[in-house]
Each structure stands twice: as structure tokens, then as C-alpha cells.
Amino acid sequence: MxxxxxxxxxxxxxxxxxxxxxxxxxxxxxxxxxxxxxxxxxxxxxxxxxxxxxxxxxxxxxxxxxxxxxxxxxxxxxxxxxxxxxxxxxxxxxxxxxxxxxxxxxxxxxxxxxxxxxxxxxxxxxxxxxxxxxxxxxxxxxxxxxxxxxxxxxxxxxxxxxxxxxxxxxxxxxxxxxxxxxxxxxxxxxxxxxxxxxxxxxxxxxxxxxxxxxxxxxxxxxxxxxxxxxxxxxFVAQFIGENNTLSGKVDSLTKGVAAVTLDSGDKVKALAVNTDAKGSRTSLSIRPERCIVSQKKTAGLSALKGRIEELIYLGDHIRCRMTVAGNNEFIVKVPNTADQLGLEIGAESYVSWQTDDCRALDFKES
Amino acid sequence: MDVSQPITAADGTPLKKKLAQAMFRSKLRATGLVVPLLAFVLASFVFPILALMWQGIHNDTFARLMPNLTEELRVWDGVSDPTEEMYALLVADLRQNRADKTIGKVASRVNQELAGTRSLFTSTARKAKKLEPPFKEALIKTKKKWGDIKVWQAMKLTNQSLTPGFYATSLDARYTVDQGFVMKEEKRQIYTKLFVRTLMISGSVMLLCLLLGYPVAYLLATLPLKYSNLLMIMVLLPFWTSLLVRTTAWIAILQSQGVVNDLLVWIGITGDESRFSLIYNMTGTIIAMTHILLPFMILPLYSVMKTIPPSYMRAARSLGATPTAAFIKVYMPQTVPGIGAGGLLVFILAIGYYITPALVGGQDGQLISNMIAYHMQKSLNWSLAAALGGLLLLGVLVLYWAYDRIIGIDNMKLG
Structure with a gap:
């Protein structure tokens, strides 16, 4: 057969x-x-x-x-x-x-x-x-x-x-x-x-x-x-699992990495997966567990300033809702480790991630 | 937990009693809501039916109107010659009934038992005043029939108020003084034949309704809403039309100069001289009754079919059954409650059907209900009508019982 x-x-x-x-x-x-x-x-x-x-x-x-x-x-x-x-x-x-x-x-x-x-x-x-x-x-x-x-x-x-x-x-x-x-x-x-x-x-x-x-x-x-x-x-990024979205415009594309200016004016780098050439709109997708919250910028990572809005204790991790680059639904899953970070509502801190974990996808109104 | 000890409420009274107290008010209110309807049903439905059923086995016309003779007739053995005293009491009663103008009732009652005695009573009563003793000879001289023992036996039977006679008549038997129950001769049997015909016609109507209604109900249940609504209106349309209008419409359609026959002649299926007789016979009754009772089959079927999700048929087909096999083995068994409900409903309605067979049935399309109506309205033998009706009711109850045993009343779905 x-x-x-x-x-x-x-x-x-x-x-x-x-x-x-x-x-x-x-x-x-x-x-x-x-x-x-x-x-x-x-x-x-x-x-x-x-x-x-x-x-x-x-x-x-x-x-x-x-x-x-x-x-x-x-x-x-x-x-x-x-x-x-x-x-x-x-x-x-x-x-x-x-x-x-x-x-x-x-x-x-x-x-x-x-x-x-x-x-x-x-x-x-x-x-x-x-x-x-x-x-x-x-x-x-x-x-x-x-x-x-x-x-x-x-x-x-x-x-x-x-x-x-x-x-x-x-x-x-x-x-x-x-x-x-x-x-x-x-x-x-x-x-x-x-x-x-x-x-x-x-x-x-x-x-x-x-x-x-x-x-x-x-x-x-x-x-x-x-x-x-x-x-x-x-669509897939949002439909499967949890996902943070930031919208912006592609400034340049080099070797598969896109330099993006966010709507808030911040500039970040992202892995160009599904974007058109320079000047086109794009949605950046970052998984909550791939973000790090820290007091200082970490070398080698993209970082944006954010404000902690809400903290939910879930046992194995802490769910941290922040305002980042104008998006107040930005979620970070902070692992519950021994050295507590001293997160506080209202505190300003940095959210950072590896460039590879931030994927520049087709633009979608969120 | 200690099972032997009854559970008590917090204040020490038994829980059952406490619950009954708490429920009393709501029960009272529920009962209050039902009372008017219950009273109405009892007064206008249950009581008249029971009264009529009672008439089927009890008729005291003779005993009431012939007060002098009644005691003597009761003790008479029914075989020996009537005595002079009995003749004398008969004359006294006849005189009284003549004066009270009730002789007609007595005459009719005895006539029900022995045909041809009506005039014997009425004419003798007219002359009763002038009769003189010895009454036996005087009466026999007036009417020879008074010497006939059969007349006296008939009087003895009618004198018996509580009687199985009407039920015996309903089954084409006779209840006699000396021999008990005797079947009537073949050519005089009418009621059993009528019962059998009623059952046969009802059965045919039920089967026809099932054959015609099943596909329609299936369509109703499976078509998209906009089509099924239209179809539903067409099914219900006959419901909104008067029964008489529908029946007379069938007369116009089926009569020998009617639409169907004209069409058949025009096509050439039959000659102008040999038109089919489709009405004023059993065919007419079956056609018209099937049409009228069809919705009663379609609606229960439809209500059952609607609850059968299409995934059953799909499952059957995905498991390898052809569409026909899937329909017969998977779909049809699930519609049995609808078939049962529709069948029982149509059958029970059909065996009591009256107007349609009366209008389109002719001679051999008459049902037992038409005979009941005849005895109620024409012959005024209400007791016989009651007995016939009682047998019909018994038949329905037996059917209902059989249905419960075979399919189960719980399985019935009417809507």
C-alpha cells in the first residue's frame, strides 16, 4: 500500500x-x-x-x-x-x-x-x-x-x-x-x-x-x-503559551538581527524571523520565563526600563506584571530562588533578555 | 451512626415529623392551585363516565315502573306457567303506567330484551282499565302473546336491575333465564364483527401513519431550520383546519365524480363506467382517518428524532456500516420510543373515531363508535351504548398494559 x-x-x-x-x-x-x-x-x-x-x-x-x-x-x-x-x-x-x-x-x-x-x-x-x-x-x-x-x-x-x-x-x-x-x-x-x-x-x-x-x-x-x-x-506566538508583545518599526536588518525602534522610542535588537525590510512595522514576541528582572543592566542582554505593577506569588515562581515600553501587560516569571530579589510594587527595574529570545514577527495589532 | 435510633431535629422532635411540618404550607398551596381543575374534571368528566359505566350493568326502569309485579317476578322460577296472581299484578301495573304516561318506557325496555313486544305493552295498557278478573284469561284473550312464556322470561330478565345482559349483547350473546349466556346465531352477530373491524381499521391507519409519517419526521428533524420550519407548518396546517372541513374535502376529492377518479379516467387507468369507489366504504374511512391522524404520529416521532445527534449515524458509518445498515441498526432502534408513542396515540384515537367514519364510511366503513352513537341518539338504549363503550375502554387499557409490558411506558416520548 x-x-x-x-x-x-x-x-x-x-x-x-x-x-x-x-x-x-x-x-x-x-x-x-x-x-x-x-x-x-x-x-x-x-x-x-x-x-x-x-x-x-x-x-x-x-x-x-x-x-x-x-x-x-x-x-x-x-x-x-x-x-x-x-x-x-x-x-x-x-x-x-x-x-x-x-x-x-x-x-x-x-x-x-x-x-x-x-x-x-x-x-x-x-x-x-x-x-x-x-x-x-x-x-x-x-x-x-x-x-x-x-x-x-x-x-x-x-x-x-x-x-x-x-x-x-x-x-x-x-x-x-x-x-x-x-x-x-x-x-x-x-x-x-x-x-x-x-x-x-x-x-x-x-x-x-x-x-x-x-x-x-x-x-x-x-x-x-x-x-x-x-x-x-x-498568531502562533500568542496562541501557544504566554507571550509578551511589543510593537515597533524595523530600522535595519543585519545578519538576521533586526534593530527595532519601539513605539515608546526605545531601541532594541531582535531575531528577525518574520519581518519585511527596513521601515516595516513588527511585533516583538518574548516569553515571560525568558526575561530577567534586575536592578542593573546585565552585560550582553537587551534591556528596557520598567515599573513593577503587580506581584502574584505562585509557589514555584512569582508572576510579575510590569509596564515596559508602554505595555502594562508585560509579564515576567521570576523563579522562586533562595536569593530573593526584593521585588516591590512600584519599583523601577530593568527587564532584560537574550536577543535570540526576542523574535521579530509579523505586525499584529494588540 | 446508630441506625436504630430515629434522627431528631435540633429541638428533639423526630426529623420526619419536623420535615412534614415544614413542607405542610407549600403542599397546601400546591393543592390549592390544583383544586379548581380537579373539581372540574371530577364533576364534568370522571363522574359522568362512572355514571354511564354504571348504566352498562344497571338498569332499573322495569323494576321501578312495575312496583307490584317486581317482587313476584323475582321469586318466579322462570320456567313454570305464570300464576293468576302475577297476571293480576301485571294488569295493576299496566293501569298505573297508562295513567302516569310511563308505559312507553316499560315497553321499550322489554322490547330491548325481546324484539316485537313494544306494541304488546302499549296496546294492552290502553285496554287495561276495562279488563276484569280472571286476568289471565282476559289478557290472553286481548293478546295471545301474553300466554307465551318467552314474554314472561323477558320481563323477568328486565326486572333484574343489575344485569350482565348489555355486556352479553355487546359481545353478540344473549343472557337467558334458563340457559345462562347463549351466543346469537351467526347472521345476527354484529357487534363482535364491528369490534374486529374497528381494530383492523385502527391498525391499518396506525401502520399507514407510521409509513407515511416516519420519513416526514426524519426530514423535519434533519433539514436545516428554514426548511424544517416550513415543513412543520405544513404538517400542522391540518390541525388548524376544522375536522369537518377536512373530512368533506375528502368527499369532494374521493367521490366517484371527484378529482381522483376524474384524473384516473383522464390518464386512462380506468374507464368512465368503472370508476373506483374510494369513499362511503372502508377505503374512504382509512384514507381520511390516516390523513387526520398523521400529525399525531409525526410529532412524537419528530420530538424523539430531534434528540438523536447526527454523530450516531456518523459513528456507525465510520465503523464501517453502509448508510442503510447504519440507519436500520443505529438510528431506528433509537426512535422506538417515538414509534411506540405515536402508534399508541394514533391507535387509541382511531378506535374511538366517530365523525369521519360517519361521514365517509358508508356501510362497511362504520366503526364501533358509530354504533355507540346510534344507541345513544336513535335507539335510546343507553345501557347498551355504555356497555359497548365499556368494552372499548377495556380494550384501550389492555393495549396500554401490553405496551407497558413490551416497551415500557417510561420509554414513551410524546413531546
């Missing part, structure tokens, strides 16, 4: 419109390798679920091609695609017991009774739900239903499993627990998973790669580390 050169799943110039006037998905290109765990992450209405539904076959692409295992699947109906799917509300059939739910995909494939029993038991063992085989879904808790939904999507051994915000209805603790469980199942079975969520920590925990969606376009497709450490545009 795979000749090694083709990716397992491929979206080729896919567009989708519901009303013929606006595009929900704009020219999507995405390649997913076999065995990968890829998450589509984005705010609601960003087109991520539409992409998933097109892959599952419940929506048709308005333009472009979707390939699975090297073959175009645009005209293959959902039941012939052999893709497992976990739904947001689990969609367990309420009139069937847990075992009957799991039997369903095997029966429609006309498997023998012995094989069916085998596979159902194995799937139930995988999610540690063997004891609940004869219950109705309504008699299970949310977490248990979630496991059954997972087992049902995997019981017929599909090579690709789609998950549409499967943990959205669970409480925080259970959600985190299930994240690890899904991650482990993925690692053990080696199936390809395409996962949709709007929860970034979920995406960061589980994925090999994350596609950040906004406005029907993949803003960045990268491993979790790269996504957080090296956002390529302002």
Missing part, C-alpha cells in the same frame, strides 16, 4: 466552502506520516474540525485532493475508508451494551463469532474495561464512556484514527489522565492519529507534530518544542 515515498495522509490544495461565498478551509496542504500523532489546534471556527470531517468523509472538499495511503479518497464513502473515529460526545450507541458497541464494527465486516469475541476482549483489556462489557453506555461515567469510545474506534484495527475533541467533556484531572492514556495507546499500537482540539496543553502533551489553524490556514506545522520555542508568526 505504501511505497515509502508517499505520506500516509496527504491534503493537496484542499479548499472547503459551505455557502459558496467564504472559504472555511483555504488551500490546505498537509502531509502526515504513518504512525504519527498529529494535532490540529486552533480556536473555534478555524477550520480544523472541517478538515477532520473531510478526512473522515462526512464533508466533501470543494477543491483539491485528499489521499490516504497514496490513493485519492475524495469519492470513497466514509464506511469504506476504514478510518476509526472518536467523537466529541463519544456517540456510543445508547441501545447497545458496551460489548455490542464494540461488536458493531466487526459484525458489519462479517467476521466470525470467535474472532469478534477475541478482538472485543482485547480492545476492552486495552482500556481496562473488561468488567463493564454488559453495561449500557448510560450506566458509565464520562471517563469510562470515553475509554469505550476509544476501544470501539480501535477494535477493527484501523490504520488511521481521528479524534474530534474527545476529552472536551471531561473534568480537568480526568482529562490529563486520559491524555497520557491515549498517548500510550498510540505508542503501543503504532496507529496514525489525527487529533483535533482547541486546548494547547493537550496538544503539547500528546502530539508528534501540531498544526496550528487560524482562519482556515495552517499558521505553523511543527513539533511541540519548535512551536513553543520558535513561533513563526504573531
Amino acid at each position: 505504501l511505497d515509502g515515498s508517499d505520506p500516509f495522509v496527504r491534503f493537496k490544495n484542499v479548499q472547503k466552502s459551505y455557502d459558496g461565498e467564504t472559504l472555511v478551509v483555504k488551500n490546505l496542504n498537509l502531509e502526515i506520516e504513518a504512525g504519527e500523532f498529529v494535532t490540529m489546534l486552533g480556536p473555534s471556527g478555524s477550520g480544523k474540525t472541517t478538515c477532520l470531517m473531510m478526512l473522515a468523509g462526512f464533508e466533501t472538499a470543494t477543491h483539491g485532493e485528499i489521499e490516504l495511503g497514496g490513493k485519492p479518497i475524495n469519492n470513497i464513502p466514509p464506511h469504506k475508508r476504514g478510518i476509526g473515529m472518536v467523537f466529541q460526545n463519544y456517540a456510543l450507541f445508547p441501545h447497545m451494551t458496551v460489548a455490542e458497541n464494540l461488536t458493531f464494527p466487526l459484525k458489519v465486516r462479517n467476521m466470525s463469532a470467535g474472532d469478534i469475541q477475541d478482538k472485543v476482549n482485547r480492545a476492552l483489556d486495552m482500556v481496562q474495561m473488561r468488567a463493564f462489557a454488559d453495561r449500557k453506555p448510560a450506566q458509565l461515567s464520562g471517563g469510562q464512556q470515553q475509554r469505550i469510545a476509544l476501544a470501539r474506534a480501535l477494535v477493527f484495527e484501523p490504520e488511521l484514527v481521528l479524534m474530534d475533541e474527545p476529552l472536551g467533556a471531561l473534568d480537568k484531572q480526568l482529562r490529563e489522565h486520559m491524555q497520557y492514556e491515549i498517548k500510550h495507546i498510540h505508542e503501543n499500537l503504532g496507529v496514525t492519529v489525527v487529533y483535533v482540539t482547541h486546548d494547547q496543553s493537550e496538544a503539547l502533551t500528546m502530539s508528534n507534530r501540531i498544526a496550528v489553524f487560524d482562519d482556515g490556514v495552517i499558521q505553523q506545522l511543527d513539533a511541540p518544542v519548535a512551536l513553543y520555542e520558535k513561533p513563526e508568526n504573531s
Whole structure:
């Protein structure tokens, strides 16, 4: 089926419109390798679920091609695609017991009774739900239903499993627990998973790669580390994790470093990632934990003067809100170390950072 | 915690008592709100129904209006020849009824038991004043029939106020003095046939409503809002039209010179001489009733289908089921509460249907309710009407019980 050169799943110039006037998905290109765990992450209405539904076959692409295992699947109906799917509300059939739910995909494939029993038991063992085989879904808790939904999507051994915000209805603790469980199942079975969520920590925990969606376009497709450490545009920088933004104008570009004059008049240097030439507007992005608050300027770092507005003690670190270069929402995470800095509200101090940690990105009104 | 000791409130009174005291006022208020409706329902619905049901097994017309004869008839064995004394008491009662102008009631009552005795009573009563003892001979001389033991047996039966006779008649049997219950001969059986026909027509109407209503309800539940609203108005439109208007519209459409037949002749499916008789028979009843009862099937179905998220069908298809298999194995079982509710509603409404079969049913499209109406309005045999109605009610209750056993009343969703 795979000749090694083709990716397992491929979206080729896919567009989708519901009303013929606006595009929900704009020219999507995405390649997913076999065995990968890829998450589509984005705010609601960003087109991520539409992409998933097109892959599952419940929506048709308005333009472009979707390939699975090297073959175009645009005209293959959902039941012939052999893709497992976990739904947001689990969609367990309420009139069937847990075992009957799991039997369903095997029966429609006309498997023998012995094989069916085998596979159902194995799937139930995988999610540690063997004891609940004869219950109705309504008699299970949310977490248990979630496991059954997972087992049902995997019981017929599909090579690709789609998950549409499967943990959205669970409480925080259970959600985190299930994240690890899904991650482990993925690692053990080696199936390809395409996962949709709007929860970034979920995406960061589980994925090999994350596609950040906004406005029907993949803003960045990268491993979790790269996504957080090296956002390529302002949307990704702001959507993933916490982020401080300063706006300014590029004065000059030399060897990938931009000299920027901030709106407040201060001059700083930043890593030019996504800026146009001299004279264009830019948004600088700095992570709160990459900033240092100090009484004096530190040699080799960019520094700006700021005023401490608010201090919140969070145990392992102190969250310090400052006014820096006209931005009064500038956050610095100060580690809770033995030598206390003597931070005080209203005090003036310097905020400094490495030039590489300050990324000059496309300008975005904040 | 010590379980044996009842829990007490802070002031030492048992907690249950304290709770009852605290809830008393709110319970009182809740009851007060219900009282007017409860009184109305009791006075205008429950009491009349019970009274009528009572009439089905109790009719004291004869015993009340023939006070002299009643005691003698009760002790009479019903086989031996009536005595001279009984004849004498009969004449006394006939004279009294003639004077009170109540002889018609007595005559009708006995006539219900033995056809053809009405005039025997009325004409004899007219002459009763002039009769002289011995009354046995005098009466038999006036009307030969007075010597017939059957007349006396009929009187003995009608004299019995608490009687199973009307229920026996409703089931095409006769309650006799000497033989107990006897089935009537085949060609005189009308009510059982009518009951069977009522059940059959109601069943067909229910099935037709289900077949026609299911797709419509599915469309209603799945179409986008702007279309489903329009469709909903079309479903409800018949509701807002008078029942009579709808029924007479069917007469215009289905009659032999009507729209449907004209169309069929024009297309050439049938000749001008051999037009289909679509109305004034069972076909007409079924067509018109199906149309009228359709919303009662669609609405419960729709309310159930609306709660079924589309993700179930999607899940079934993603698991490998063809659209048809997904629909039959996943979607349809979830609509069973709606099918049950709609079916039961349509069936129960159908077996009591009256106006439509009366207008479009002709001879073989009549239902049991039309017979009940006949006995209420024409033959004035209210007791028989009550017995027929009682049987109909019993049928509904049995159905309801069966439904509860098979599907479960909790599973029913009406909206």
C-alpha cells in the first residue's frame, strides 16, 4: 500500500466552502506520516474540525485532493475508508451494551463469532474495561464512556484514527489522565492519529507534530518544542503559551538581527524571523520565563526600563506584571530562588533578555 | 451512626415529623392551585363516565315502573306457567303506567330484551282499565302473546336491575333465564364483527401513519431550520383546519365524480363506467382517518428524532456500516420510543373515531363508535351504548398494559 515515498495522509490544495461565498478551509496542504500523532489546534471556527470531517468523509472538499495511503479518497464513502473515529460526545450507541458497541464494527465486516469475541476482549483489556462489557453506555461515567469510545474506534484495527475533541467533556484531572492514556495507546499500537482540539496543553502533551489553524490556514506545522520555542508568526506566538508583545518599526536588518525602534522610542535588537525590510512595522514576541528582572543592566542582554505593577506569588515562581515600553501587560516569571530579589510594587527595574529570545514577527495589532 | 435510633431535629422532635411540618404550607398551596381543575374534571368528566359505566350493568326502569309485579317476578322460577296472581299484578301495573304516561318506557325496555313486544305493552295498557278478573284469561284473550312464556322470561330478565345482559349483547350473546349466556346465531352477530373491524381499521391507519409519517419526521428533524420550519407548518396546517372541513374535502376529492377518479379516467387507468369507489366504504374511512391522524404520529416521532445527534449515524458509518445498515441498526432502534408513542396515540384515537367514519364510511366503513352513537341518539338504549363503550375502554387499557409490558411506558416520548 505504501511505497515509502508517499505520506500516509496527504491534503493537496484542499479548499472547503459551505455557502459558496467564504472559504472555511483555504488551500490546505498537509502531509502526515504513518504512525504519527498529529494535532490540529486552533480556536473555534478555524477550520480544523472541517478538515477532520473531510478526512473522515462526512464533508466533501470543494477543491483539491485528499489521499490516504497514496490513493485519492475524495469519492470513497466514509464506511469504506476504514478510518476509526472518536467523537466529541463519544456517540456510543445508547441501545447497545458496551460489548455490542464494540461488536458493531466487526459484525458489519462479517467476521466470525470467535474472532469478534477475541478482538472485543482485547480492545476492552486495552482500556481496562473488561468488567463493564454488559453495561449500557448510560450506566458509565464520562471517563469510562470515553475509554469505550476509544476501544470501539480501535477494535477493527484501523490504520488511521481521528479524534474530534474527545476529552472536551471531561473534568480537568480526568482529562490529563486520559491524555497520557491515549498517548500510550498510540505508542503501543503504532496507529496514525489525527487529533483535533482547541486546548494547547493537550496538544503539547500528546502530539508528534501540531498544526496550528487560524482562519482556515495552517499558521505553523511543527513539533511541540519548535512551536513553543520558535513561533513563526504573531498568531502562533500568542496562541501557544504566554507571550509578551511589543510593537515597533524595523530600522535595519543585519545578519538576521533586526534593530527595532519601539513605539515608546526605545531601541532594541531582535531575531528577525518574520519581518519585511527596513521601515516595516513588527511585533516583538518574548516569553515571560525568558526575561530577567534586575536592578542593573546585565552585560550582553537587551534591556528596557520598567515599573513593577503587580506581584502574584505562585509557589514555584512569582508572576510579575510590569509596564515596559508602554505595555502594562508585560509579564515576567521570576523563579522562586533562595536569593530573593526584593521585588516591590512600584519599583523601577530593568527587564532584560537574550536577543535570540526576542523574535521579530509579523505586525499584529494588540 | 446508630441506625436504630430515629434522627431528631435540633429541638428533639423526630426529623420526619419536623420535615412534614415544614413542607405542610407549600403542599397546601400546591393543592390549592390544583383544586379548581380537579373539581372540574371530577364533576364534568370522571363522574359522568362512572355514571354511564354504571348504566352498562344497571338498569332499573322495569323494576321501578312495575312496583307490584317486581317482587313476584323475582321469586318466579322462570320456567313454570305464570300464576293468576302475577297476571293480576301485571294488569295493576299496566293501569298505573297508562295513567302516569310511563308505559312507553316499560315497553321499550322489554322490547330491548325481546324484539316485537313494544306494541304488546302499549296496546294492552290502553285496554287495561276495562279488563276484569280472571286476568289471565282476559289478557290472553286481548293478546295471545301474553300466554307465551318467552314474554314472561323477558320481563323477568328486565326486572333484574343489575344485569350482565348489555355486556352479553355487546359481545353478540344473549343472557337467558334458563340457559345462562347463549351466543346469537351467526347472521345476527354484529357487534363482535364491528369490534374486529374497528381494530383492523385502527391498525391499518396506525401502520399507514407510521409509513407515511416516519420519513416526514426524519426530514423535519434533519433539514436545516428554514426548511424544517416550513415543513412543520405544513404538517400542522391540518390541525388548524376544522375536522369537518377536512373530512368533506375528502368527499369532494374521493367521490366517484371527484378529482381522483376524474384524473384516473383522464390518464386512462380506468374507464368512465368503472370508476373506483374510494369513499362511503372502508377505503374512504382509512384514507381520511390516516390523513387526520398523521400529525399525531409525526410529532412524537419528530420530538424523539430531534434528540438523536447526527454523530450516531456518523459513528456507525465510520465503523464501517453502509448508510442503510447504519440507519436500520443505529438510528431506528433509537426512535422506538417515538414509534411506540405515536402508534399508541394514533391507535387509541382511531378506535374511538366517530365523525369521519360517519361521514365517509358508508356501510362497511362504520366503526364501533358509530354504533355507540346510534344507541345513544336513535335507539335510546343507553345501557347498551355504555356497555359497548365499556368494552372499548377495556380494550384501550389492555393495549396500554401490553405496551407497558413490551416497551415500557417510561420509554414513551410524546413531546
